Amino acid sequence: MNNLSTKTEAEVSSFINLMPSAILWIDQNQKIKNANDIFLSIINKSKEEVVGTDLTQYPLQNLKQYFSHIDLLRNRDIKIVDHFEIDNEKKTVRFYIKEIEEENSYLIMGIDISNEIYRSEAHEEIRRQQEENARFMMIGQIATGVAHEINNPLAIISGFLFNMKRTLEKEGANLNTEYFLDKISKSAINIDRIAMIVRGLKFLSRNDLTSPFEDVHIQEIIGHALDICSEKFKATGVTLVIGDSTPEMIVNCRPVQLTQVLINLLTNAHDAVLESEKKLVRISFKKDDRNFTVSVTDSGPGVPLEIRDQIMKPFFTTKFANKGVGLGLSTSRIIVQDHKGELLLDQTNPETTFNIILKNKL
Structure with a gap:
């Protein structure tokens, strides 16, 4: 790449056009000496x-920023990515800079990663849509039972x-205070049941996909999941046992997302x-110096050996269409991984057990 100044313009053009990436040659004053096709x-x-x-005439803001601080950044291995728009077309280019000291000039190599960025963004958008659709599907399924x-x-x-x-309308009725107090007390309990269900649905309906992570006690996550699920378990005669005590645990999370994951595991276990x-x-808990684990175990027939490697794959389900697929184990696993954790099927437990493993922040 050296001694470009000794070559003719045709030779320089021929040389840089052989390069498989975008090439820009500028002098020390940022004047463009040559560029390839x-x-x-x-x-x-x-x-x-x-x-x-x-x-500076071109919308390469980060590249221009580099040269405005060249005295500080010279000879550092820096990758510069510029996002810009040319004729209504969005571009993303990653630049690498080579200084040619003896000629007081710079050779800039650029790789157009616009399609790569587009595919990545498109993939992320599809994932967000799948998660959002699954969330609304879950709310719809829960609302049907509500x-x-x-x-x-x-x-x-x-x-x-x-x-x-x-009783009050009967003439001469002797009012039994104890009777009325008992009915009022039982009514209040049932009102609380309704409020608990509505509170859980209201929490779950929040759009948590783009909200920032926050520090939340794990008891809050479990509490919201139980608000939604506990009545369903009672109505179908399924016993739901909660560990003796929930360890003190703060997790940095999007609380609605983790609640959705727990509801999905509980719903699958119920079915x-x-x-x-x-x-x-x-539901049981385990805590050590590094991790906190929430386990959901059921007394069902277990996951057949031949499908254990498939259950975490997208769109895989063993449920019939009218049962729905809830959030899905694949989406649940992605959510937990986004929280720097793991969602795993415990292969060593004879009963079906799924473990949500999260980092212990305390």
């Missing part, structure tokens, strides 16, 4: 329009009120034991 196609200019012009779960306590309250009204003689789902 790849670079010219990126900025959509001809060589006649570019040679002799100043680098009618039953809310109607039951409402029917109880309505019955209490009707009976109390009839797995419905046909079993023993209908038991258990």
Whole structure:
């Protein structure tokens, strides 16, 4: 690359056009001495329009920033990425700079990564859409069951009120204070049940995809999941056992996302034991100096050996269409991985056990 000044313009052009990437040759004053066809196609200019012009005329903000601080940055291995728009077309180029000291000039190599960035952004957008769709699917499935779960306590309250009204309307009825207090107390309990379900749905409906991570007690995550799930377990006769005590644990997370993951595991476990003689789902906890693990175990028939390697793959499900797929184990695993953790099937446990392993911040 040295001694470019001793070569003719045709020789320099021929040389840089052989390069498989965009090449820009500038002098110490940031005047463009030459550019190859790849670079010219990126900025959509001809060589006649570019040679002799100043680098500052082009929308290469990070590249220009580098040269404005060249005394500090010289000879450092720096990759510069510029995002810009030419004729309504968005471009992203990664630049590498080679100083030619004896000629007081710089050779700049650029790699157009626009398509790579687009594919990455498109992939991330698809993932966000899948997660959002799964969230709404989950809310829809829960909302379908909410009618039953809310109607039951409402029917109880309505019955209490009707009976109390009839008692009060009887002429000469001797008011039994203890009777009324008992009905009022039971009504309050059922009102709390309704409020718990609504509170859980309201929490779950938050759009948590772009919200910042925050420090949250794990008890809060588990509490919201139980607000949503506990009535379903009671209604179907499935016993839900919670570990004796939840260890003190703060996790840096998007709380709605982790709640969704836990609800998904609990829902899967619930469905797995419905046909079993023993209908038991258990949440347990384990904590050490590095990790905190939430385990969901069920007494169902277990995950068949032949599909254990597939259950975490996108769109894989063993459920029938009318059962829905909830958030999905593949999406759940991605969410946990985004939280610097792991979602794993415990292959050593004879009962079906999924472990959410998170970093212990305390």
